[in-house]
Amino acid sequence: MTGVGTGDQAATGPVLAAxxxxxxxxxxxxxxxxxxxxxxTVPTQAQRGPDAVVAALVGALAAVQDDAVAAGAAAPVAVGxxxxxxxxSATGRIVSATDSIPGWAGTELGPRxxxxxxxxARVLNDVHAHALGEATFGAGVGRASLLLVxxxxxxxxxxxxxxxxxxxxRGLAGHVGHLPVPEAVGVPCTCGxxxxxxxLASGPGVLAAYRRAGGSAEDTREVVARxxxxxxxxxxxxxxxxxxxxxxxxxxxxxxxxxxxxxxxxMAGAGALWWQGxxxxxxxxxxxxxxxxxxxxxxxxxDAALFGAAHFARPREGTR
Ligand SMILES: [Zn+2]
Numbered sequence: 461m462t463g464v465g466t467g468d469q470a471a472t473g474p475v476l477a478a479x480x481x482x483x484x485x486x487x488x489x490x491x492x493x494x495x496x497x498x499x500x501t502v503p504t505q506a507q508r509g510p511d512a513v514v515a516a517l518v519g520a521l522a523a524v525q526d527d528a529v530a531a532g533a534a535a536p537v538a539v540g541x542x543x544x545x546x547x548x549s550a551t552g553r554i555v556s557a558t559d560s561i562p563g564w565a566g567t568e569l570g571p572r573x574x575x576x577x578x579x580x581a582r583v584l585n586d587v588h589a590h591a592l593g594e595a596t597f598g599a600g601v602g603r604a605s606l607l608l609v610x611x612x613x614x615x616x617x618x619x620x621x622x623x624x625x626x627x628x629x630r631g632l633a634g635h636v637g638h639l640p641v642p643e644a645v646g647v648p649c650t651c652g653x654x655x656x657x658x659x660l661a662s663g664p665g666v667l668a669a670y671r672r673a674g675g676s677a678e679d680t681r682e683v684v685a686r687x688x689x690x691x692x693x694x695x696x697x698x699x700x701x702x703x704x705x706x707x708x709x710x711x712x713x714x715x716x717x718x719x720x721x722x723x724x725x726x727m728a729g730a731g732a733l734w735w736q737g738x739x740x741x742x743x744x745x746x747x748x749x750x751x752x753x754x755x756x757x758x759x760x761x762x763d764a765a766l767f768g769a770a771h772f773a774r775p776r777e778g779t780r
Contacts, residue, residue, distance in 0.1 A: 473537035474528070475773050476521050476579065479586060479765035480513070480543040482506050482560030487520035488763065489528040489536060490770035494597040496763060498528040506561040513561060514569065517541070518576045525577070539573055539581040540773025542589025542765040546631045549772075552583040555631055558650075582773040587634060588625045590724065591618035592768030595625075598760025599722045607718040608758075609636060611705055612725030614650065615658040619716050623771070636708060637662065643704040657708045661701040663726050670697045684730045695733065702727075702734045706741015713742070713750040724758035 474497060478487040481504065488499040502520045505512045525536060545557030545564050552570015574581040584592075591608035600606035605621045615637030619626045626633050637658030638651055647669075649659035659665055663680045670683045675693050677683045686694035709721060727734060743751055760767060 473534050475770040476525055476536040476539045476577070477766040477770040477773070478517055478521055478539075478541045479589065479763070479769065480504065480517055480541060481586060482544055482558075485513075485517050485520050486763065486766060487517070487524045488766045489524050489533060490767060492774070494767055496766065497533050498524045498531070499763070499766075500524055500527075504561065506564075510561070510563050510567045513564070514567065514572050514576075518573060521573070521577060536579060538773045538775055539577060539579050540589075540769035540771070541569065541573065541581065541583045542586040542769040542772075543569060543583055544586050547583050547585045547588075547627075548631055549582065549584050549627060552581060554583075580773070580775070582769075584625070584627065584769065584772050585618075585631065585634075586765050587616040588618045588627060589765040589768035589772065591620050591634070591722075592623075592625050592771050593760045593764030593766065594722045594724070594758055594768070595620040596623060596771045597767045598764055599756045599758055600720060603719040605716075605718045605720075607709075607712055607716055607721045608634075609705070609709055609712075609721060609723050610725040611661065611723065611727035612663055615662050615705070615708075615725075617712075619718060625768075625772070636712060639708050639711065641704045641707050643700050643707070657704050661704045661727070666697065666701045666727070669701060670694060673697055680726070684734065687733050688731055698730075698733055699737045702730075702737030703741040703744070706738040706743075707745040708741075709738070709755065710742040710745025710751070713746045713753050717750055718753065721753055721755040722758050723755060724764070728757060 474489045474491045477490050486501045489497040546555040554567045557564035570581045570583045594600050595606045609617045617636035618634035638656045640655045641657045644655050644660035647659040648654050649656035667680045683694050687698040
């Protein structure tokens with residue numbers, strides 16, 4: 461991609477992008493200005509093992525490419541993939557992963573997709589891709605730095621500075637859900653430890669907290685609805701969980717001082733009570749100089765990770 465004469469075309473052509481999670485894979489073709497020209501979603505087929513997952517991914521990318529080119533789009537110049545798991549972006553290899561895709565660790569994802577499609581393929585963690593998407597096409601546009609916090613099935617995050625996501629020495633950077641908060645003391649976490657904010661304040665964490673407190677609800681949505689309707693127990697649980705998220709964010713403001721914080725995930729859409737608890741937690745924890753940092757809802761939409769993966773993979777003069 462560094463050959464003389466290919467740079468301009470490479471930098472302006474569309475990029476095939478994918479967001480690969482435990483249950484579904486979304487693929488699309490992203491233009492330089494952030495337009496999604498084609499899009500398809502297929503089941504990940506995680507339980508059938510890594511080979512089936514890679515085949516499903518390649519199939520989805522090829523289908524998008526065929527559809528877009530048939531509709532008159534330029535041929536893609538690269539592939540960008542945001543994948544579940546910890547990723548070595550230098551090699552495109554999955555370093556570690558949870559059981560959501562059994563056997564996923566060790567998969568040479570980038571090289572396999574590159575061979576299958578005949579295009580340079582770059583891979584990054586899906587939350588990192590999500591953050592890059594918000595930074596380049598969402599709530600972080602025009603901001604020099606951004607802290608993304610995603611509160612849903614888990615609690616994840618990432619810091620983006622000047623269009624570059626901080627991945628860390630081993631790809632693990634941004635696992636903000638595994639910060640300790642006092643409210644979570646004794647609460648088991650998905651990582652096998654305890655006391656981390658994810659165990660308490662993820663979507664499943666909120667439901668578990670409500671049940672531990674003696675409440676009975678079908679799902680997290682019901683807990684939130686009960687709180688909004690004025691039920692004391694649900695209100696206290698939601699307050700504790702959202703306050704803990706705010707404390708975590710406040711602590712991160714003290715450490716990373718981003719220009720803006722962007723919140724995404726199911727709990728970020730949980731409503732006014734959740735946001736109030738979160739804001740109070742930030743105010744409690746953040747040092748004065750950073751306490752006023754804007755905390756905004758995400759705006760890049762459900763395809764944010766596609767935009768981020770495309771941005772990550774796009775060839776740039778002097779960087780490839
Ligand atoms: Zn943890």
